[in-house]
Amino acid sequence: MPRDIGFKRVKHYWKLYLFLLPSVLLVAVFSYYPAISAMYHSFFRWNGEDINYWVGLENFKKVLGVITPWVVLFILFYLVIIYAKEKNLLSYVLRFVSGIICLAVTSVLLAYKGFVFLTPFSFAYLYTNISQTVIAVVFWGFWLLVFQFLVSEESENKWMYLMTTVCFFIASIMKILGFAAIFSFSAILLLVGLALWLVPAMNKLKTIEIARTIHAFTSISIAFWALGAYSGGDPIMWGGFYVLAILIVFNIVKMFPSIVTAVVVHRIKSDALNYWYRVLFVIPMIIPGMVYLLIWKFFFNPNEGIFNRILVYTKVMDVLVYMDGILGWGGVFKEGVMPVWLGNEHLVLPALILWGFPWVGVVGVLIYLAGLQGIDTSVYEAAELDGASAIQKFTHIEMPLIMTQVRINLVLMVIGTLQAYAHILILFDIDGGPNGKLMIPGLYMFREAFREGRAGYACAIGLIIFFLILILTELNNRYIRVEK
Amino acid sequence: MKMNAYRTKTLLSELMKHFFILFILSMSLFPFYVMVATSGKTNAQFVGNPWSFMFPFHFENYVYAWGMVYKYIFNTIFICVTTIFFTMFLTLNAAYFFARFxxxxxxxFWYFFLILMLMPGVANLIPLFVLLKDMNLLNTFWALIIVHVAGGQIVQIYILRNFIEDIPQDLFDAAEVDGASHLQQVYNIVFPMSGSILSTLGILQFIGLWNDYILPLVVIRDDSMLPMAVGLVRMDSAYVKEWGQLMAGYTIASIPMILIFLFTMRLFVKGLSAGAIKG
Incomplete structure (x- = not known):
């Protein structure tokens, strides 16, 4: 236990502060000062050197477009985060406002400004979007299956997952039919919200409060999305967030291989082999990440790279060419022409998603394994006596035990995806690949500061990412960590 | 008879598991296999057969690559060792302060440090760069070292504090009766007793530093002073003609980490798992 030293005895013990002094000084100068300076300079036109004058909110206006709705939404979001868990009137009002009013305003404004249909409906348009349809069906179908497995039969939350999936599915279909994506989402979610709040039968459900909270959070996210797209802010910035959203969705899918691998390693009966597998799984971690990245860059090289050769060798390339012909991908894959994975506008995002196959994260596997070690062998024996299948064991014994780690990893992954841009800088250079397709916000900040000489503007961008991550951390602390 | 069928079934499922893991392992190790295999080839050999090792194995690729890479390796080792040394020194003292008194x-002060763990550092880069410029630290190793010491100590203080709190109080009492100063207590009690956790933290920091890219990219200008990560990317964009030499360079760049791993394997697997439980 730390020894308590009151104010009176400080003069005998003042030397102890010297133990802390260098750390505090370093942190103050190299962590706190830059953060404060970034906030300060986001109100300036600044090039990092001689030009430096006050411009007020101009930088933020350039990023966000209209500022007031952003601030209002931000405050609302923060209040919902703080109060949603409580069972008082304020909590109800806040969630109702964000779940219904917020979405209603968004939908009406979108309709008023004419952002309902982006493309008039036609069968030709539908045909060119077949691949999107297929992806949507496969993707949401996949989620439905996952939830079927993950959520045990008696779970009260099951209907919620089902409903969410179905809603997103309908919204995807609406988008394919020619509706603007944001309008489809906000309209569908508004309908769901009305059902959640106004249908009396809903009040009898045990999980209704959780459903309303989740709905409120989703609604605010949709409103943020609408603002980003239509409030006249910096289009590059919001295009970047769109890319990030896609990356995050796929990164969630990419979490599964690690979980499955950890579970299989855990189930292996031989202790010695178990240990050696773990050692082998550490190897990808000790090879420097930079080397890994550069090898993958070499893999994606169109003519010499291994990736295209594997595709040709396994005949996958023929399938891709065939699918391109049917689904109208615009001749990305052609007979006899090697696709340029890192140089083709349509292929950079798939390349980035495929990057790192089979997506087994070393740290992830070790963390899950550590969590799994808490399972007593008698639990397995009991399950086997009851005739539990391998999948049932997974959903009933293993998954609940590592759920904490999965949640923490999920949050860390989202924060990491928002922050990281070094790999894109290396693979696609400072302009974010062909046509700036992968210009994510972090990279945009970097470019504005170090090439365009707009350090003040870059600070404003950095600050917005900063607040976003801060909110996520807050959400994590309040809703995910506590339930340990 | 029935018992036999059961046994075959379990054996089969065991085999399936091993097969699955070996498959995943081979897939994740495949890039490194290609790296080593290609490192001994000329371009002509590579185009002919990219899959397997080929003879003659061109060791001259390694000689050439060493000429390109060695300065990056020594730079990075210098940066890593200095950073880890200073971080450990500061961390020990600060964690002692928090754990004992x-x-x-x-x-x-505790929250002063803790808040930094939650604070993302995206926006910091630009003012940090300007700060380092004003301090005349651009294009020096000290810029990297000092920033990494400042940033790296936070998590370490957090972990080490818990660790020091678990050291029995009697040890410190005995030392104090013998008239040991606080500094002596840190270096004669805390330091030897927290060897395993300190080395795990050190290794993790080493891995992070070995891959550090953005900060050296903006801070260091001279090619001869670049650390590993930036040097490799430079090399990649400059020498694309011979894949063998490039891959030999990557292999050499991986060797120091592999060496460290071989010496600390047991500690590493254990430490990572333990850290995972706490975190």
Whole structure:
């Protein structure tokens, strides 16, 4: 236990502060000062050197477009985060406002400004979007299956997952039919919200409060999305967030291989082999990440790279060419022409998603394994006596035990995806690949500061990412960590 | 008879598991296999057969690559060792302060550090760069070292504090009766007793530093002073003609980490798992 030293005895013990002094000084100068300076300079036109004058909110206006709705939404979001868990009137009002009013305003404004249909409906348009349809069906179908497995039969939350999936599915279909994506989402979610709040039968459900909270959070996210797209802010910035959203969705899918691998390693009966597998799984971690990245860059090289050769060798390339012909991908894959994975506008995002196959994260596997070690062998024996299948064991014994780690990893992954841009800088250079397709916000900040000489503007961008991550951390602390 | 069928079934499922893991392992190790295999080839050999090792194995690729890479390796090792040394020194002292005493202001300083763990550092880069420029630290190793010491100590203080709190109080009492100063207590009690956790933290920091890219990219200008990560990317964009030499360079760049791993394997697997439980 730390020894308590009151104010009176400080003069005998003042030397102890010297133990802390260098750390505090370093942190103050190299962590706190830059953060404060970034906030300060986001109100300036600044090039990092001689030009430096006050411009007020101009930088933020350039990023966000209209500022007031952003601030209002931000405050609302923060209040919902703080109060949603409580069972008082304020909590109800806040969630109702964000779940219904917020979405209603968004939908009406979108309709008023004419952002309902982006493309008039036609069968030709539908045909060119077949691949999107297929992806949507496969993707949401996949989620439905996952939830079927993950959520045990008696779970009260099951209907919620089902409903969410179905809603997103309908919204995807609406988008394919020619509706603007944001309008489809906000309209569908508004309908769901009305059902959640106004249908009396809903009040009898045990999980209704959780459903309303989740709905409120989703609604605010949709409103943020609408603002980003239509409030006249910096289009590059919001295009970047769109890319990030896609990356995050796929990164969630990419979490599964690690979980499955950890579970299989855990189930292996031989202790010695178990240990050696773990050692082998550490190897990808000790090879420097930079080397890994550069090898993958070499893999994606169109003519010499291994990736295209594997595709040709396994005949996958023929399938891709065939699918391109049917689904109208615009001749990305052609007979006899090697696709340029890192140089083709349509292929950079798939390349980035495929990057790192089979997506087994070393740290992830070790963390899950550590969590799994808490399972007593008698639990397995009991399950086997009851005739539990391998999948049932997974959903009933293993998954609940590592759920904490999965949640923490999920949050860390989202924060990491928002922050990281070094790999894109290396693979696609400072302009974010062909046509700036992968210009994510972090990279945009970097470019504005170090090439365009707009350090003040870059600070404003950095600050917005900063607040976003801060909110996520807050959400994590309040809703995910506590339930340990 | 029935028992036999059961046994075959379990054996089969065991085999399936091993097969699955070996498959995943081979897939994740495949890039490194290609790296080593290609490192001994000329371009002509590579185009002919990219899959397997080929003879003659061109060791001259390694000689050439060493000429390109060695300065990056020594730079990075210097940066890593210095950074880890200073971080450890500061961390030990600060964690000792937090773990053993509750002084006025302790809580304040604790949160002063903790908040930084939650604070993302995206926006910091630009002012940090300007700060380093004003301090005349651009294009020096000290810029990298000092920033990494400042940033790296936070998590380490957090972990080490818990660790020091678990050291029995009697040890410190005995030392104090013998007239040991606080500094002596840190270096004669805390340091030897927290060897395993310190080395795990050191290794993790080493991995992070070995891959550090953005900061050296903006801070260091001279090619001869670049650390590993930036050097490799430079090399990649400059020498694309011979894949063998490039891959030999990557292999050489991986060797120091592999060496460290071989010496600390047991500690590493254990430490990572333990850290995972706590975190």
């Amino acid at each position: 509750k002084m006025p202001g302790s809580r304040f």
